[in-house]
Amino acid sequence: MPRPKKSFETNNINFRESFASLKFVPRFFKEIRRVNPMLFYANVIGRILNAVLPVVMLWLGKLIIDEVVAQMAAKTKDLDHLWILVGAEFLLAIFSDLLSRGISLSDALLGDQYSIDTSVKIIRKTSELNLAHLEDSEFYDKLERARQQTTGRVGLMSNILTQGEDIIVIISLLAGVVAFEPWLILLLVVSIIPTIINEIKFSGTSYSLARSWTQERRELDYLRYAGASDVTAKEVKLFGLSEYLANRFKGLSDQYYLQSKRLAKQRAGWGSFFNVIGTVAYYGAYIFIVFQTVAGVFSLGDLTFLSGSFNRLRSKLQGFFTRFTQITESALYLQDYFDFLDMSFTEDTEEKKLPLPEKIQKGFEFKNVGFKYPKSAKWVVRNINFELKAGEKMAFVGENGAGKTTLIKLLLRFYEPTEGEILLDDVSIKRFDQAAYQQYFGVIFQDFVKFELTLKENIAMGEIDEIDNQERIDSAAEKSLAREVVSDLPLGYSQPLGKRFKHGKDLSGGQWQKIAIARAYMKDAEVLILDEPTSALDARAETEAFQRFIELTEGKTAVIISHRFSTVRIADRIMVLKNGSVLEIGTHQELMKNDKLYAELFRLQASGYQ
Numbered sequence: 001m002p003r004p005k006k007s008f009e010t011n012n013i014n015f016r017e018s019f020a021s022l023k024f025v026p027r028f029f030k031e032i033r034r035v036n037p038m039l040f041y042a043n044v045i046g047r048i049l050n051a052v053l054p055v056v057m058l059w060l061g062k063l064i065i066d067e068v069v070a071q072m073a074a075k076t077k078d079l080d081h082l083w084i085l086v087g088a089e090f091l092l093a094i095f096s097d098l099l100s101r102g103i104s105l106s107d108a109l110l111g112d113q114y115s116i117d118t119s120v121k122i123i124r125k126t127s128e129l130n131l132a133h134l135e136d137s138e139f140y141d142k143l144e145r146a147r148q149q150t151t152g153r154v155g156l157m158s159n160i161l162t163q164g165e166d167i168i169v170i171i172s173l174l175a176g177v178v179a180f181e182p183w184l185i186l187l188l189v190v191s192i193i194p195t196i197i198n199e200i201k202f203s204g205t206s207y208s209l210a211r212s213w214t215q216e217r218r219e220l221d222y223l224r225y226a227g228a229s230d231v232t233a234k235e236v237k238l239f240g241l242s243e244y245l246a247n248r249f250k251g252l253s254d255q256y257y258l259q260s261k262r263l264a265k266q267r268a269g270w271g272s273f274f275n276v277i278g279t280v281a282y283y284g285a286y287i288f289i290v291f292q293t294v295a296g297v298f299s300l301g302d303l304t305f306l307s308g309s310f311n312r313l314r315s316k317l318q319g320f321f322t323r324f325t326q327i328t329e330s331a332l333y334l335q336d337y338f339d340f341l342d343m344s345f346t347e348d349t350e351e352k353k354l355p356l357p358e359k360i361q362k363g364f365e366f367k368n369v370g371f372k373y374p375k376s377a378k379w380v381v382r383n384i385n386f387e388l389k390a391g392e393k394m395a396f397v398g399e400n401g402a403g404k405t406t407l408i409k410l411l412l413r414f415y416e417p418t419e420g421e422i423l424l425d426d427v428s429i430k431r432f433d434q435a436a437y438q439q440y441f442g443v444i445f446q447d448f449v450k451f452e453l454t455l456k457e458n459i460a461m462g463e464i465d466e467i468d469n470q471e472r473i474d475s476a477a478e479k480s481l482a483r484e485v486v487s488d489l490p491l492g493y494s495q496p497l498g499k500r501f502k503h504g505k506d507l508s509g510g511q512w513q514k515i516a517i518a519r520a521y522m523k524d525a526e527v528l529i530l531d532e533p534t535s536a537l538d539a540r541a542e543t544e545a546f547q548r549f550i551e552l553t554e555g556k557t558a559v560i561i562s563h564r565f566s567t568v569r570i571a572d573r574i575m576v577l578k579n580g581s582v583l584e585i586g587t588h589q590e591l592m593k594n595d596k597l598y599a600e601l602f603r604l605q606a607s608g609y610q
């Protein structure tokens, strides 16, 4: 389906809004200073020194020329003073060069450290989010904007510091010019006004364009990934999707390119026009200075000092305003970043949190639980009533989309029920601290993560603090049948998994699952949840894995979701879900006797094996 043409003008940011974003700059600098205080202060001091150098150099230049002219006219020449001046200028030139290099170096180092710091902050913040955020596309846009510009923020730092430096340069040059000829300031103002108008005109436009395209940019990233990644390569090749994906990518990028080009052309066009006006004003001033020199009011040294100062002032002021727009624009990204860091994910209940029971006494109870996903009007589950008793092994079965995983997400407090409540030992689970409560569970989801790290790390992810506890890792691998995977691999536990990195080895679906199950055993959790963890195991391995699971989790509470009835029947009780409601619940024998959906599905599967 062709995508409608997109315009960004509707949400264009104006100058006032751009200006307001500057309020984030102090916080930004506090963060940079915290990253490396020594380097930061060295940078600032270096810049202050660097700022006074231009006017000192110009002044020295003027003194040298005046001295040369005086010596030319003198009968007996005495060049000592002149050489001192030239020597001083020479030393200053070397110092200035070293200083500039030192500043660039510290900019780069500070920038690198700051960008590491922000990336770490973003990763940490993302872990505070709940699932509702992570499944919300608007939220992703925010995250994308916060993540973007990590390097842009580094540019922002040096831009702001340069701006401060330039303010000192401008003040010192202005003081010099005013001391000679206050009149010139008027011409200076005239020469600079066009630049200001130009900058105000375009302020915020690039940011607005980028912002209005956040979602599309994510789409472009995705298309790039879908078209060129090891994960999708098989299907892209077999179904011949490469052209389709490339064209879709190109179509969307071209739209962005065209808008961006239009903006760049407008900017360049107006910029050149205003610059011509500025140059005319500058030459007006220059002619004035030349006339005054010819008339004998100014010396030759004054001429070089004034024309040099005026020219520098003009370019510094122009740079000041252009940079100002760049700064406000980057500060808008800064706002996105701080907005993201400041997002509050704490629950709004003020009630004091209760301590979790050390051992579950009674178990969990779902009381009239109903749930709709955020922004969805559909009840995914409703009127759910059941108990998951302490120490019980319960299986959830039901057709695709019946709501099994959703119940698990509610039990884990990834979402709050829309109606009803869930109790743990007769206390609403909302009363416990969320993070502590979630630590209670060891969970393997059907879409568990295949970390492209070493095999050992993949198992240890279940309880990462125990990564050096080889005994525990061995035992988890033993219990989950992952031992044989370890011994099959040339590097054993140190084997990098996946194909992304050097020496990486990919595993079969079943081998990955065994490792994921080991992760669950790694954690000595009160409650274990396995959401279709054995779907890729062969029949023998699956039966063995489940038998072990039941034996090894003796006394623990567990929920298993599976579509294989031969497995499910081992559970203490089975809950059958249909269209978001509990259809029946009981032991295998009870449900067979009931002769409803469970019995029907069981027989259907059993007949398939005959």
Ligand SMILES: Nc1ncnc2c1ncn2[C@@H]1O[C@H](COP(=O)(O)OP(=O)(O)OP(=O)(O)O)[C@@H](O)[C@H]1O
Binding pocket: 135, 373, 374, 376, 380, 398, 399, 400, 401, 402, 403, 404, 405, 406, 407
């Ligand atoms: N994040 C979500 N946002 C909106 N709807 C969702 C979301 N996740 C699941 N659903 C919907 O909720 C319903 C139940 O999904 P759920 O994953 O709980 O089913 P399931 O019984 O585990 O299915 P399966 O056996 O296929 O894994 C489905 O109709 C699905 O479309």
